[in-house]
Amino acid sequence: MEGKIPEFGRxxxxxxxxxxxxxxxxxxxxAIMQDVExxxxxxxxxxxxYAALARLEEQGLIEPLxxxxxxxxxxxxxxxxxxxxxxxxxxxxxAQMGLRQLGKT
Amino acid sequence: MTSFLIRFYPARWRARYGDEFExxxxxxxxxxxxxxxxxxxxxxxxxxxxxxxxxIQQGKGFSMSLRVGGFxxxxxxxxxxxxxxxGIGIVGNVEPVVPGILLVTGSLALLVALVGxxxxxxxVHPVLSWAAVAIAAAGTIVGIVGIVGLQLVAEDYWIAxxxxxxxxxxxxxxxxxxxxxxxxxxxxxxxxxxxxxVLTIAAGQGGNILGPVPLVVTSIGFALGWFVLGIHAxxxxxxxSDPRPA
Numbered sequence: 001m002e003g004k005i006p007e008f009g010r011x012x013x014x015x016x017x018x019x020x021x022x023x024x025x026x027x028x029x030x031a032i033m034q035d036v037e038x039x040x041x042x043x044x045x046x047x048x049x050y051a052a053l054a055r056l057e058e059q060g061l062i063e064p065l066x067x068x069x070x071x072x073x074x075x076x077x078x079x080x081x082x083x084x085x086x087x088x089x090x091x092x093x094x095a096q097m098g099l100r101q102l103g104k105t
Numbered sequence: 106m107t108s109f110l111i112r113f114y115p116a117r118w119r120a121r122y123g124d125e126f127e128x129x130x131x132x133x134x135x136x137x138x139x140x141x142x143x144x145x146x147x148x149x150x151x152x153x154x155x156x157x158x159x160x161i162q163q164g165k166g167f168s169m170s171l172r173v174g175g176f177x178x179x180x181x182x183x184x185x186x187x188x189x190x191x192g193i194g195i196v197g198n199v200e201p202v203v204p205g206i207l208l209v210t211g212s213l214a215l216l217v218a219l220v221g222x223x224x225x226x227x228x229v230h231p232v233l234s235w236a237a238v239a240i241a242a243a244g245t246i247v248g249i250v251g252i253v254g255l256q257l258v259a260e261d262y263w264i265a266x267x268x269x270x271x272x273x274x275x276x277x278x279x280x281x282x283x284x285x286x287x288x289x290x291x292x293x294x295x296x297x298x299x300x301x302x303v304l305t306i307a308a309g310q311g312g313n314i315l316g317p318v319p320l321v322v323t324s325i326g327f328a329l330g331w332f333v334l335g336i337h338a339x340x341x342x343x344x345x346s347d348p349r350p351a
Contacts (some may be wrong), residue, residue: 028125029125029126029128029129029131030128030129033129038125040152045138045139045141045142045143045146046126046129046130046142046143046145046146047139047142047144047145047146047147047149048120048142048145049129050126050146051146051149051150054118054122054150054153055111067124067125070124070127070128071125071128072124072125074218081280084223
């Protein structure tokens with residue numbers, strides 16, 4: 001699929017969820033976990049969260065902010081926002097195609 | 106419990122994420138799902154770090170290959186050209202064995218250069234690149250046989266000496282073509298090397314008619330081609346952050 005984050009493997013979906021969570025402003029790890037659980041109804045483990053965060057940071061899609069106490073917030077970079085928009089457009093087209101096909105059957 | 110779990114992560118990962126990760130784990134009680142997830146995350150971090158170290162080692166190996174190949178090209182091109190100039194007898198009182206020693210030394214160095222500098226070319230033009238190395242290697246072996254034969258047996262071994270020169274020149278020509286096509290190193294130098302290698306072979310054929318001048322000129326061009334390619338390879342190898350003179 002166009003816009004899918006390269007080389008993220010099984011962390012592609014958690015990475016997308018993190019990017020969506022950060023799209024309305026910076027958040028620290030625990031807030032991201034709560035946001036994802038609220039949005040999807042499924043919990044995201046801390047191990048998965050940080051495996052995805054490390055990849056996103058390495059690719060320059062998110063960036064860390066100065067820590068507040070022991071919590072470090074992350075925010076979306078311009079590249080990350082662009083990548084997220086591209087992924088969401090791709091998913092939207094895919095969903096529309098699926099719905100059209102369902103309508104035909 | 107949390108500090109015990111974090112110990113499964115690599116030290117470099119802990120130095121970067123350890124504090125905030127521990128703070129998250131302290132936010133809520135850990136269930137079996139969390140334990141499994143953290144252990145899988147630690148395994149992933151270990152594997153990623155190991156993979157990155159392998160990439161660094163591979164990169165270092167490639168840099169070393171370029172550096173060695175570059176210096177071998179500079180040295181080998183000059184010595185090989187010198188062996189031709191000395192071999193045609195325009196230098197004066199030189200022991201008959203000297204051109205042969207120069208030829209074998211230069212050929213061996215050029216073989217190292219061909220192997221060291223062919224990494225890019227071999228991906229795009231594997232046949233050309235392998236043929237260049239194989240022909241140069243065969244030429245070097247024949248050249249060594251020639252120089253040993255000349256010393257120990259008879260003058261009939263001159264043919265081996267000539268074949269040694271031809272092997273290095275043909276190998277250099279093929280390498281020059283592959284390099285020019287891929288633009289992996291300076292295309293101008295590759296063109297110079299290729300043209301001068303062919304002209305050296307041609308000038309060697311017509312040596313009796315044209316005299317030594319064309320052979321000397323093409324040999325210098327041959328050495329210059331290898332010199333520029335060698336310099337280019339060594340400069341490619343230099344890290345971008347290295348300070349350069351103003």
